[in-house]
Amino acid sequence: MLVLVITILCSLIFGHIKSENQCNGLYSNYFQHLSTKTPYRFVANHNTEPVNFEGCKAWKIWLVQRHGTRTPGKELDQFVKNRLPEIQKDIVNNLIECKLCSEDEIKSWTSHKELDNQKRLTEEGEDELLSIAERMQLRFPNLLNQPFENTNFLFRFTDTQRTRVSAKQFATGLFGRNEVKKVVFEEPLAKDPLLRFYKVCQKWRKEVKKSSTASIEYQKFIESQLTNNTLKSLSSRLGLDYTLTFNDAKNMYTYCAFETAWEKNKVSPWCSIFNKSDLMLLEYSEDLKYYLIDGYAYELSYKQACVLLKNAIEYFDDPHLTSKNGIFYFTHSGTILKMLGVLGLYKDEHKLKHDNYFEMENRQWRTSKIDAFGSNIAFVLYKCNNNETKILTLHQEKIVHLDGCEDGLCSYDRFKQLFATEIQNCDFDKMFISYFKLINYNKTILPIIFIGVPLTVNP
DSSP: OHHHHHHHHHHHHHGGGOOTTOOBOOOTTGGGGOGGGOOGGGTOOOOOOOOOOTTEEEEEEEEEEEOOOBOOOHHHHHIIIIIHHHHHHHHHHTTTTSOBTTHHHHHHOOOOGGGGSTTOBOHHHHHHHHHHHHHHHHHSHHHHSSOOOTTTEEEEEOSSHHHHHHHHHHHHHHHHHHHGGGOOOOOOOSSOTTTTGGGGOHHHIIIIITOTTTTHHHHHHHTSHHHHHHHHHHHHHTTOSSOOOHHHHHHHHHHHHHHHHHOTTOOOGGGGGOOHHHHHHHHHHHHHHHHHHTSTTOHHHHHTTHHHHHHHHHHHHOGGGTTOOEEEEEEOHHHHHHHHHHTTTTOOSSOOOTTOTTTTTTOSOOHHHHSOTTOEEEEEEEEEGGGEEEEEEEETTEEOOOTTOSSSEEEHHHHHHHTHHHHHTOOHHHHHHHHHHHHTOOTTTGGGTSTTOOOOOOO
16 A cells, blocks of 8 residues: 555656656556456457367357447447547647657547447457357367257347347357358347346346445445546646546546457557556446446346346256257346356455455456456256266356356256256246236247246236
């Protein structure tokens, strides 16, 4: 703590007498702190060696996949078009006193042409999904390296352009550009209670997502003295005669991440305005926000994901689906984070709060690593000798160990025991009854919503 205070004081006292050859440059590991807008290439597992276990053969795969890199939404779009050019002008006007290593890039920057297409998959996002599928095929060749048949594989995505194209790019990676033409992609549901279950859980939306009480820790953090000091230091380094608001800094940080994700060989000039301390603080603010609405802060958030976990188990168990080699779902950040929660992954001993930033520096719940663009969770079921069935859990294409399973390849019976409570208490009728009443689904439609999970609803 003392070292940090001395560093800040030295920066404020001596910052204006930097020699002519010194400048504020890019923090080399900036890409490790970009939260949920981190491009997948920074977290991907590029090892494509076949995943083999003696005496076992991969039999089925179930995967839930976040869409790839996209363009920003409306709020950031408006900030980049309206407010960011104002900040750019203020910075350029003060570059004589404040020297940035990316001075020329800041001066010449203009908003990205793709901003007109809100929340649409980019070329980089297409490449991410294609590459993930190609690597998965190399790891599990006997399972995935075969011609497409509708009886073998199922693809499903939410009603958005970014998941639709992600699904098609993933299928292209599996089957090739000619064979993929045979794939039948069914039209998505307007609101999918399996792939985006939280959108139809009114209790969660009211008590967590839209609740001021649930977000109070986040508000306290962004209004804290630590955050205010960071904003003052950042503004001073940029030569501004005013202090940036948290919203300004956060949007610049987010746009730095987007521009980083869009282009592999180019660093966004907006990344270079942040030092390590800035990036770590902004990353923590995002981690805290997602922890509160999607993570371990409230059981209601992550326990909803039982619908997906139950779907996977019923797919593996259902004798009528034995011909299907794989099921692939394409969805969003909120689904991935809640699924990690129901699996008990990346749970810290202590809760993330507004006043334990320094204590949580080495936290597991770090969205830059666990929820980048293109994040994925997969289960691979194996048939082994002596008629034993085992299951492998993957996150970001890497083998992860579940609490209660000592080995990566876990006994399938043990796996089901670990989550027996979550599955037994996963009451679809109670969880989504208000939604079904609202849209008046009839019983002939409901059985297609969950594979192997027919629902009984009394409107």
